[in-house]
Amino acid sequence: MKPLEIVITPGDPEGIGPEVTRKALRKLKVELKNHPVTIVGSSKLFPGLSRIRFIEPPGRASPGYQSGWAVETAARYVMEAPVSRALVTGPISKERLKKAGFPYQGHTDFLASLTSTRGVTMMLANETFRVCLVTNHCALSEVSSKITPAAIEGAFVHARRFCQELLGKKNPRIAVLGLNPHSGEAGLLGAEELTVIRPTLKRLSTRYRDCTITGPHPADSFFAVEAGKKTTDRNDVILAMYHDQGLIPVKLSGFSESLNMTLGLPIIRTSVDHGTAFDIAGKNTADAGSMIYAIGKAIQYLDRRSKE
Numbered sequence: 001m002k003p004l005e006i007v008i009t010p011g012d013p014e015g016i017g018p019e020v021t022r023k024a025l026r027k028l029k030v031e032l033k034n035h036p037v038t039i040v041g042s043s044k045l046f047p048g049l050s051r052i053r054f055i056e057p058p059g060r061a062s063p064g065y066q067s068g069w070a071v072e073t074a075a076r077y078v079m080e081a082p083v084s085r086a087l088v089t090g091p092i093s094k095e096r097l098k099k100a101g102f103p104y105q106g107h108t109d110f111l112a113s114l115t116s117t118r119g120v121t122m123m124l125a126n127e128t129f130r131v132c133l134v135t136n137h138c139a140l141s142e143v144s145s146k147i148t149p150a151a152i153e154g155a156f157v158h159a160r161r162f163c164q165e166l167l168g169k170k171n172p173r174i175a176v177l178g179l180n181p182h183s184g185e186a187g188l189l190g191a192e193e194l195t196v197i198r199p200t201l202k203r204l205s206t207r208y209r210d211c212t213i214t215g216p217h218p219a220d221s222f223f224a225v226e227a228g229k230k231t232t233d234r235n236d237v238i239l240a241m242y243h244d245q246g247l248i249p250v251k252l253s254g255f256s257e258s259l260n261m262t263l264g265l266p267i268i269r270t271s272v273d274h275g276t277a278f279d280i281a282g283k284n285t286a287d288a289g290s291m292i293y294a295i296g297k298a299i300q301y302l303d304r305r306s307k308e
Contacts, residue, residue, distance in 0.1 A: 004034075006086055007087050011067060023286075028292060038054070039053070040074040064099050068102035086270070093276050120158070127231075135151065152200045159239065165308065179193065182218045197216045257289050272294055
């Protein structure tokens, strides 16, 4: 059996990605003892690190191009052995990525394209909440039109598969949030809950009897109640209707110990939950907690997948 390998793209070379990657690898020496590490990026950014394999970028390329090249190269490398390799990504600049000729909103749609995956789901998670998004990076004015039965079911199916395959939960509990204040207040504050969300959940509950599906829950109170429960009593995954509805509670509950994960890919991909932070790059003040968490979970999920 091949050793289980962690493949890392540090992100924009001028951001904090290389710094938090260096710090994380030093912190996780014991956990990575039996896991080879490959960094797709310049070895010049990682002086003093031993037992690391590097795939070097093309010379004199712009930071944006290096970021995109690294994602492309790493994804193809991991796809060659998806059972024994996992991808961990550092933060990239979406603006620089586009200027370098990569027409993507970020890692999520970039990796979907590279792996020929039709639909993927963005999840942010820590030890308190795991939140999947029904809609991703889009304007708030577009959210309602993008909340369709197919979008809800896609996020649900990915969440269910994640719970069963990578968490080992045969009968996962999945809670679904409403879109409008108070989940629409029986239609007084919006109709999406009545016309789209509730009927879709009813259909999913009939089709997937191995899951407990609840909702639509009012989002304003849901997270406070959920956080107050014992860990064993919480839902395994929460489906949020749009970006900030789901991500603010996750980051508030543990910003430095959260990860971003793309569900639905044929590979395991985890990432930090923060950006490039150009303003503090090079000052050695960046918090590596999210990268430590992302690498640690990649190891855990890869170990579980290899035993299936």
